[in-house]
Amino acid sequence: MKQLKAKIIGNKRIAPDFYKMRLASAYLAKNSKPGQFVEIECSKGGEIFLRRPLGVHRILNDGIEVLYEVVGPGTKSLSAKTAGEYIDIIGPLGNGFFVQRTAYSAQRTAALVAGGVGVAPLVALAETLVNSSKLIVHSKRRKLYVLIGACKKGHVLCVNDLKKLGAEVVVYTEDGSLGKKGLITQGLTSLLSTINYELSTIYACGPYPMLKAISHIADSSGISCQVSMEERMACGVGVCLGCPVKAKSGGYKMVCKDGPVFDSKEIAW
Amino acid sequence: MVNLGTKIGKLQLKNPVMAASGTFGPEYGELIDVNKLGAYIAKTITLNARIGNPPPRVCDTPSGMLNSIGLENGGLDDFIKNKLPPLKRLKIPLIASIAGDDAGEFKELTRGLSKSGKIEALEINLSCPNVKHGKRDFLIAQDEEATYETIEAVRRSTTLTIIAKLSPNVTDIKKVARAAERAGADALSLINTLVGMAIDIDTKRPVLGNITGGLSGPAIKPIALRMVREAYKSTRIPIVGIGGVMDYKDAVEFILCGASAIQVGTANFINPAASIEIIDGIKDYMAKNNIREIKKLTGALKT
Numbered sequence: 181m182k183q184l185k186a187k188i189i190g191n192k193r194i195a196p197d198f199y200k201m202r203l204a205s206a207y208l209a210k211n212s213k214p215g216q217f218v219e220i221e222c223s224k225g226g227e228i229f230l231r232r233p234l235g236v237h238r239i240l241n242d243g244i245e246v247l248y249e250v251v252g253p254g255t256k257s258l259s260a261k262t263a264g265e266y267i268d269i270i271g272p273l274g275n276g277f278f279v280q281r282t283a284y285s286a287q288r289t290a291a292l293v294a295g296g297v298g299v300a301p302l303v304a305l306a307e308t309l310v311n312s313s314k315l316i317v318h319s320k321r322r323k324l325y326v327l328i329g330a331c332k333k334g335h336v337l338c339v340n341d342l343k344k345l346g347a348e349v350v351v352y353t354e355d356g357s358l359g360k361k362g363l364i365t366q367g368l369t370s371l372l373s374t375i376n377y378e379l380s381t382i383y384a385c386g387p388y389p390m391l392k393a394i395s396h397i398a399d400s401s402g403i404s405c406q407v408s409m410e411e412r413m414a415c416g417v418g419v420c421l422g423c424p425v426k427a428k429s430g431g432y433k434m435v436c437k438d439g440p441v442f443d444s445k446e447i448a449w
Numbered sequence: 450m451v452n453l454g455t456k457i458g459k460l461q462l463k464n465p466v467m468a469a470s471g472t473f474g475p476e477y478g479e480l481i482d483v484n485k486l487g488a489y490i491a492k493t494i495t496l497n498a499r500i501g502n503p504p505p506r507v508c509d510t511p512s513g514m515l516n517s518i519g520l521e522n523g524g525l526d527d528f529i530k531n532k533l534p535p536l537k538r539l540k541i542p543l544i545a546s547i548a549g550d551d552a553g554e555f556k557e558l559t560r561g562l563s564k565s566g567k568i569e570a571l572e573i574n575l576s577c578p579n580v581k582h583g584k585r586d587f588l589i590a591q592d593e594e595a596t597y598e599t600i601e602a603v604r605r606s607t608t609l610t611i612i613a614k615l616s617p618n619v620t621d622i623k624k625v626a627r628a629a630e631r632a633g634a635d636a637l638s639l640i641n642t643l644v645g646m647a648i649d650i651d652t653k654r655p656v657l658g659n660i661t662g663g664l665s666g667p668a669i670k671p672i673a674l675r676m677v678r679e680a681y682k683s684t685r686i687p688i689v690g691i692g693g694v695m696d697y698k699d700a701v702e703f704i705l706c707g708a709s710a711i712q713v714g715t716a717n718f719i720n721p722a723a724s725i726e727i728i729d730g731i732k733d734y735m736a737k738n739n740i741r742e743i744k745k746l747t748g749a750l751k752t
C-alpha cells in the first residue's frame with residue numbers, strides 16, 4: 181500500500197447516480213488485485229471528514245478504475261471532480277479475491293453474483309479470471325457466469341463489458357424492469373438446478389442480506405463461496421479496529437485488513 | 450539550531466510528536482518512517498481479552514468522527530507474546546497503554562509490562578468512554594479519588610514513567626489533574642474523546658452499534674486546548690496535549706497552552722503522514738521565530 185496523489189483521467193456518468201472514475205497510477209496498476217479497495221479523500225479537511233472506501237473496478241496498464249454510486253456527500257463530491265484534478269488515495273488495501281482456486285481447479289467454472297453496485301469489483305475479477313485462464317470461457321465444460329441483481333433497470337451495470345469478456349450474464353430486477361423479476365438469489369438457485377457444469381466457486385459482492393442468503397445456498401450445495409463485505413471504515417488499514425464483522429471462530433475480523441473478501445464459512449452470519 | 454527534544458518524566462524524546470493510542474499501528478510502517486516519531490504509543494490493553502463493541506463502530510461527524518471500538522484487544526498475555534516482539538525493533542521509546550476495572554488489575558498490568566524490557570513508560574487510560582468498568586458507572590478519570598487510587602497503585606508497582614490520560618467528560622479537569630499529580634503521575638495526557646452520538650433519521654436509530662461513542666478530531670480541539678491550559682496552570686508535571694491535532698499549527702497551539710509534547714490521533718486516518726509533517730512544521734516554525742527549545746514555547750501563551 182501507498183499514499184499517493186493520483187491524476188483523474190476521466191470521471192464519467194454511466195447511469196443516473198453511477199460514475200466511473202479512471203485514475204492514473206502505475207503503482208496501483210501494478211499492485212492492485214481484484215477485490216482490493218482504495219481509500220479516497222473526497223474533500224480536503226472538514227465537511228467530508230473520513231476517507232471513503234471504493235473497490236478496484238478495473239486494473240489497467242497505467243492505472244485503475246473505480247465505479248461508484250452517489251449515495252451521500254462523499255460520493256457526491258467525488259462525482260463533481262473532473263479530469264486533470266488530483267486526488268489523495270491510500271491503496272491498494274485488503275486481501276482481494278482468491279482467484280487461484282478457480283483458475284487452477286479441476287472444474288474451472290465460476291459464478292459471480294452481484295447486488296447493485298456490488299458488480300464493481302466483480303468486473304476486475306472477471307477480467308482476471310478470463311485472462312489468467314483462457315479455458316474458463318472457451319471450453320465446452322467451463323464457463324463464467326455473472327448474475328446481476330438490482331432494484332431496477334438503471335441500476336444494472338456493466339452487462340456489456342461482461343458479455344464482451346465472454347461471460348454468460350443473467351439479470352434480475354426487483355421490479356422486473358430488466359431481465360427476470362425477483363431477487364438475484366433466486367437466479368443463483370435456478371442456475372444451480374439447471375447447469376450441467378460443476379461450479380467451483382461462487383464470488384459475491386452486494387448488500388449483507390444478499391451475501392448471507394448466497395452463503396446459505398453455497399453451503400447447502402457444497403460449493404465454495406467468497407464474499408466481499410462492507411463496513412464503515414476510518415483507517416482502512418487495520419489500525420483503528422473500526423470495521424468489525426462477526427467471525428464464526430469467535431470475536432471479530434476486520435473488513436479492511438482480514439477482508440474485504442472472506443470465505444463465507446468464516447463469517448458468523 | 451532548533452532543538453525539538455522534550456522530556457516527559459524520565460523519557461527523553463527527540464521530538465514532541467507521538468501517535469495517540471488506538472489510532473496507530475505497525476501497519477503505518479508501510480507508509481511512514483515510524484522511527485521519526487518522538488515515541489510510539491500502543492493501543493490500550495486490558496488484563497483479559499475484550500472482543501469490543503458491535504458494529505457500526507465508526508462514523509463521520511462535522512470535522513470529526515465518533516468511535517465505539519470498546520477497547521478490543523487480546524489481553525496482557527497476547528500483547529507480550531504477539532504484539533510486543535515486533536515493537537521491540539523500534540528505535541524510539543515505546544509507551545504501553547493500559548486500562549483496568551480496578552486498582553488490582555492496573556497493578557497486574559503494570560507488573561507484567563514493567564519487566565518486559567523495551568517499554569519505557571505507561572500511559573494509564575483512565576478515560577475510555579466506550580467500556581463499562583466493573584461495577585462503576587463512571588470513568589476513573591471522572592472521579593478524583595478513583596484517579597488517585599489508580600495512579601497510586603500503578604506508582605507503587607513500577608519505576609517506569611507514568612502518564613495519566615484524562616477525560617474531558619468532567620466538570621473540573623483541574624481537580625482530577627491534581628489528584629493524578631499527587632498520586633505520583635510523572636505526566637498528564639489529555640484529552641481522550643468526548644462522549645457523543647450520531648442519529649440516522651431514516652431508521653430513527655443511533656448510527657453506532659453501541660449507541661454512544663467518543664468524539665475526536667478537529668471538532669474537539671477548542672475544548673482540548675482549554676483543558677490543557679487549565680491542567681498546565683494547576684499542576685507542575687509535563688502535559689501531553691491531545692485532541693484534533695491535524696497539522697503543526699494545531700501542535701504549536703497546544704504547546705503554547707502548556708503542552709510539552711502532543712499526540713496525533715484521528716489525523717492519522719485522514720493523512721498517515723500527518724505526524725511526520727507536523728514534526729517538520731514545528732521545526733520550521735521554531736526556526737522562523739527564533740525559538741531554540743520546546744521548553745521556551747511551552748506555556749508561552751500571552752494573555
Ligand SMILES: Cc1cc2nc3c(=O)[nH]c(=O)nc-3n(C[C@H](O)[C@H](O)[C@H](O)COP(=O)(O)OP(=O)(O)OC[C@H]3O[C@@H](n4cnc5c(N)ncnc54)[C@H](O)[C@@H]3O)c2cc1C
Nearest residue numbers: 232233234235247248249251252253254255300410411412
Ligand atoms: C471495501 C469497500 C468497498 C466498497 N466499494 C464500493 C464501490 O466499488 N462502489 C461503490 O459505489 N461503493 C463502494 N463501497 C461503499 C462506499 O464506501 C460508500 O457508498 C461510500 O463510502 C458512501 O459515502 P457517502 O459520503 O457518499 O455516503 P454516506 O452514507 O453519507 O456516508 C457516511 C459514512 O458511512 C460510510 N458508508 C456509507 N455507506 C457505506 C457502505 N455501503 N459501506 C461502508 N461504509 C459506508 C461512509 O464511508 C461514511 O463514512 C465500498 C465499501 C467498502 C467498505
Ligand SMILES: Cc1cc2nc3c(=O)[nH]c(=O)nc-3n(C[C@H](O)[C@H](O)[C@H](O)COP(=O)(O)O)c2cc1C
Nearest residue numbers: 469470471493516574640641665666692693714715
Ligand atoms: C478509533 C479510535 C480508537 C481509540 N482508542 C484509544 C485507546 O485504545 N486508548 C486511548 O487511550 N485512547 C484511544 N483513543 C483516543 C485517542 O487516543 C485520542 O485521545 C482522541 O482521539 C483525541 O485525539 P484526536 O482528536 O487527535 O483523535 C481512540 C481514538 C479513536 C478515534
Ligand code: FES
Nearest residue numbers: 414416418421436
Ligand atoms: S477501518 Fe480501521 S481497522 Fe478497518
